[in-house]
Amino acid sequence: MIGTADPPILAGPDRPRPDPAMPLNTPTPLLLCADDYGLAPGVNAAIRDLIARGRVTATSVMSLCPHWRTDAAALRGLKDKADVGLHFTLTDQPPLGPMPVLAPDGRLPPLGRLMGWAYRGKLDGPAARAEIRDELSRQIAAFTDAWGAAPDYIDGHQHVHQLPGVRDAVVEALAALPGAYVRLCGEPLAAVLRRRVAVPKALLIGGLGGGLARMARARGIPANDRFAGVYDFAGSRPFAELMPRFLEGIGGRPLVMVHPGLPDEELRRVDGLVEPRRAEYDYLGGPEFAALLERRNIRLTRFAGLSPRRAFAG
Template identity: 45%
Template sequence: MNGDALPRRFWLCADDYGLSPGVNRAIRDLIERGRLNATSAMVVGPALGREQVDALRDAAAASRRCSIGLHATLTAPFHPLTMHFQPLDGGLFPAFPQMLRAGLLRRLDPEIIRAELSAQIAAFIELFGRAPDFVDGHQHIQLFPQVRNAFLAAVKETAPGAWVRQGGRRQPLMRRLGTPKALLIDMLSMQFRRSASRADIACNPAFAGAYDFSKAADFGELMQQFLDGLPDGGLVMCHPGFVDDILISLDPLTAQREREYAYLAGEAFPRLMASNNVTLA
């Protein structure tokens, strides 16, 4: 490492604020420790009342810098904000596979999608008293066919100063081929970036953080992989949290959230950043 080289700056964004009290508490703790510089909030989540919003705003205000964005959500087990959203499954958004299939088969109504996303942005503005710094998507929903243009139109109209998350990586081809989920995100992100550019909406230059959540992976080793080749301004997604009953009822990603939190809160993470000459943006 060249000691004279300026460190690469990157965004470390904790998704899912508002999913459960335990997730919220872990994210706020990491912000206060200076270990995160971004989080995205789910306005359709069950744990995003006024008290939780105020606590997040206080934590972000006390940190060196922390951006707060909207985690746009269009998949189960959450309810839409708009009355006429379609399709629905028992009053809930469809599950991830159904939404992806409907988008690929062009069976979604982009205007209905745009209206729901505009309503979620408006709800964020009502809760936080300002527009989101950025907008991303739960389960990468913003990248789906038919959703992406509706998503970008809603951001352009209701949060014109926000940037948006794309999921394309800058890693060796063999590593990308070895992660099917991340490869799909890469492919969907190519069109998303082109559409965002046409709409004159900024997005992150590169992305990392996708992995097989079903395995008890060593998050320190994964973080090293995420930082390899990540350019200045790149974004790493993470999902820290403490397991509670609400989280268990809503999301299969539980124990791994605690492993992510433990690593990010510990002393190995600052050492890893120093050895890679990177810093939070």
């Protein structure tokens, strides 16, 4: 698929549950965000290809990974086609600087351990808070140095930006980046239940984000107000079946996250999520996804193209 060109994805008459605040036949704008740029060459190549063809409109960068600096220039040629933000990473990777509390052996903890620390108060101590703040500053600097500009937004690898002890540093960093937005992961309960995709996982991820949403609102930080894309990556349901559910009834300022990639040896070495990335890439680049957007009358856009009439949900 790499290197082929497709026409813009627009229009279609039959979007379900039309938003009464929008004129009839006006396409619903959607921000489609590909996570993990920088993780591996195959992930980077897949994301760039989808951005070039108008199938992805944002990508989140793991700036602590070595494949960010080597592939930043290749992404720079697409900067007018997608938002490029920081995927703040506090799990499973070597940090960019010393973190004797959170990474005493030179490697950040797995997600379960980090979450346990967050909800037992370990991340609230002054030493841990300083480490998180300093590592965030280093990852922003690594992003900016290779990209030539500040990130358009900040979110978190494995949604760590929502955790107690982490979200404070994220909000402070965003407040110092005028115009930057934050990804919120909360969804209305009815939407999660209606979708019937990884319901416990989606509720958990969304439930973690209430504190971040309140803090962002108080500081006037822009954000999406709908979120989807959570599933179990087990491959028990084809991605072609999942995406229509993620797009069901969207409105407001929706963001859907995806994880496309082309398997390569580096990806297999650093991450267990390999074949699902290929499946996502194949679907997002194919005609079935284009037809879905047309049927639902959905227009892929950057954050600036989302409806300005609402700021937050919940």
